[in-house]
Amino acid sequence: MEQMAKVAFGIYTLIILSGSILAVSAKSLVRAMVGLIATLLGVAGMYMLLNSPFLALMQILIYVGAVCVLIFFAIMLTRADAGGEEAASAPLRQNLLALLAVTTVGGILSWLLLTRPLITTGVPVEVAIEKLGLGLLGPYGLAFELISVVLLVSMAGAVLLAWERRNGK
Amino acid sequence: MPAELIRILIGLVAVAVSVGLIGLVMVWVERKVAGHVQRRPGPYEVGPYGLLQPLADALKLVGKQLFMPDNADPILFWLAPVLSFLPVLLLFLPLPLGDGLFTLDVNLGLLLILAFSGLAVLSLLLGGWASNNKYGLLGAARAVAQSVAYEIPLLLSVLAVAFVSGSLDLATVVKEQGTWPWNWNIMTQPLAFLIYIVSALGETNRAPFDLPEAESELTAGFHTEYSGMGFGLFFLAEYANMVVVCSVATVLFLGGWHGPVLPGPVWFVLKVSLLMLLLVFFRWTYPRVRFDQLLNINWKWLMPLAVANLMLTAFFVKLAQYAVVKM
Numbered sequence: 001m002e003q004m005a006k007v008a009f010g011i012y013t014l015i016i017l018s019g020s021i022l023a024v025s026a027k028s029l030v031r032a033m034v035g036l037i038a039t040l041l042g043v044a045g046m047y048m049l050l051n052s053p054f055l056a057l058m059q060i061l062i063y064v065g066a067v068c069v070l071i072f073f074a075i076m077l078t079r080a081d082a083g084g085e086e087a088a089s090a091p092l093r094q095n096l097l098a099l100l101a102v103t104t105v106g107g108i109l110s111w112l113l114l115t116r117p118l119i120t121t122g123v124p125v126e127v128a129i130e131k132l133g134l135g136l137l138g139p140y141g142l143a144f145e146l147i148s149v150v151l152l153v154s155m156a157g158a159v160l161l162a163w164e165r166r167n168g169k
Numbered sequence: 170m171p172a173e174l175i176r177i178l179i180g181l182v183a184v185a186v187s188v189g190l191i192g193l194v195m196v197w198v199e200r201k202v203a204g205h206v207q208r209r210p211g212p213y214e215v216g217p218y219g220l221l222q223p224l225a226d227a228l229k230l231v232g233k234q235l236f237m238p239d240n241a242d243p244i245l246f247w248l249a250p251v252l253s254f255l256p257v258l259l260l261f262l263p264l265p266l267g268d269g270l271f272t273l274d275v276n277l278g279l280l281l282i283l284a285f286s287g288l289a290v291l292s293l294l295l296g297g298w299a300s301n302n303k304y305g306l307l308g309a310a311r312a313v314a315q316s317v318a319y320e321i322p323l324l325l326s327v328l329a330v331a332f333v334s335g336s337l338d339l340a341t342v343v344k345e346q347g348t349w350p351w352n353w354n355i356m357t358q359p360l361a362f363l364i365y366i367v368s369a370l371g372e373t374n375r376a377p378f379d380l381p382e383a384e385s386e387l388t389a390g391f392h393t394e395y396s397g398m399g400f401g402l403f404f405l406a407e408y409a410n411m412v413v414v415c416s417v418a419t420v421l422f423l424g425g426w427h428g429p430v431l432p433g434p435v436w437f438v439l440k441v442s443l444l445m446l447l448l449v450f451f452r453w454t455y456p457r458v459r460f461d462q463l464l465n466i467n468w469k470w471l472m473p474l475a476v477a478n479l480m481l482t483a484f485f486v487k488l489a490q491y492a493v494v495k496m
């Protein structure tokens with residue numbers, strides 16, 4: 001069984017990595033979205049491996065079933081084709097900044113993981129949905145609400161970006 | 170090999186075979202009903218009562234050449250029909266046909282079906298977009314707006330039943346209901362049943378809500394450019410989705426395998442077939458709605474009703490718990 005879990009972990013990691021590489025490197029936006037979908041499905045598989053099927057199914061229901069469909073809607077509204085000006089490769093400065101952003105976040109995260117060993121169990125335990133719900137509304141209520149603020153910020157940011165663009169023209 | 174794996178393998182083979190058979194039977198039923206509704210006999214040349222007509226149609230589809238339009242995205246174009254059909258096989262696995270008669274024992278069966286049925290929309294979008302055809306793109310655009318809208322009342326009505334049963338496990342939901350029709354969930358949740366059926370029509374793109382493939386406006390919508398089995402897979406997936414939708418309705422509202430005298434699986438198949446027939450009758454009775462009407466029905470009627478129904482259900486469930494504690 002442990003052997004099978006390791007094989008599954010390898011397959012999911014492969015799916016996540018190749019999906020994310022496709023998502024950032026594809027010229028066509030719809031292909032990039034397919035890469036994103038593969039990544040999200042791979043992450044759902046990881047949740048399954050952690051013995052939390054509820055989280056895995058929610059990941060598929062919300063991210064693959066709803067968020068990606070909305071992204072597709074946005075792609076269709078902008079009619080971005082593979083030959084457009086946005087599809088041209090970014091200047092060197094942008095690439096360097098992107099590399100900096102990736103290494104900063106990745107560096108901090110891996111430093112945290114390496115220096116502060118996590119308390120883990122050998123075999124993951126399945127948490128009942130009731131416990132999950134009570135936890136979200138009880139002890140973790142503040143964190144739960146703060147996540148919704150992040151959503152609000154991103155929405156406000158999208159409106160702000162669209163507004164400035166329209167004023168500029 | 171572990172027993173569970175063998176069970177899943179057998180289940181998958183059984184599902185694949187029955188999806189093919191159901192597809193053939195449903196094509197015949199649909200054409201016969203359509204014929205008689207329009208006062209003509211329908212297919213009657215091939216086999217007795219035209220029973221072998223769908224088989225001939227299927228052979229024709231398999232034998233046809235697969236075309237792809239110029240400048241279409243080749244990977245996405247062929248990925249779409251496969252992606253529309255594969256998740257369907259998964260949707261059948263948690264359905265309980267009888268007491269203990271299911272393939273996959275998961276305590277989140279309802280959630281599994283809801284999660285993977287979302288992939289169908291995605292395949293439809295990819296197919297419509299990758300065809301490099303304006304009708305395909307228009308069909309895909311309609312499919313997005315429609316499926317995003319109708320998924321919400323569908324989830325809310327299903328959630329109301331989950332509140333009453335206190336479980337997302339399909340077998341548990343069935344066990345909570347009794348043998349006779351007045352013991353079924355449809356008696357306590359009639360509004361949820363109505364909302365479920367209407368939004369299920371919207372989710373499966375069946376007439377009167379078949380806007381993404383409206384023949385008279387968009388040629389064939391998202392599958393305009395597909396020939397042979399590319400089209401065949403979309404077609405088969407549509408019928409398989411219908412079966413899943415009707416099975417879930419049977420499990421949630423109509424008592425699943427419960428029923429007097431006859432054994433459980435017989436009752437299950439009987440109920441599902443009756444619901445399927447109902448959907449076919451809907452298709453040939455009502456004209457297709459306009460797109461603004463389609464969205465108005467959803468946002469102005471189904472959504473508020475579903476939310477109100479859910480809140481009332483939650484209130485009464487809590488009240489019942491409180492009463493039990495008091496006693």
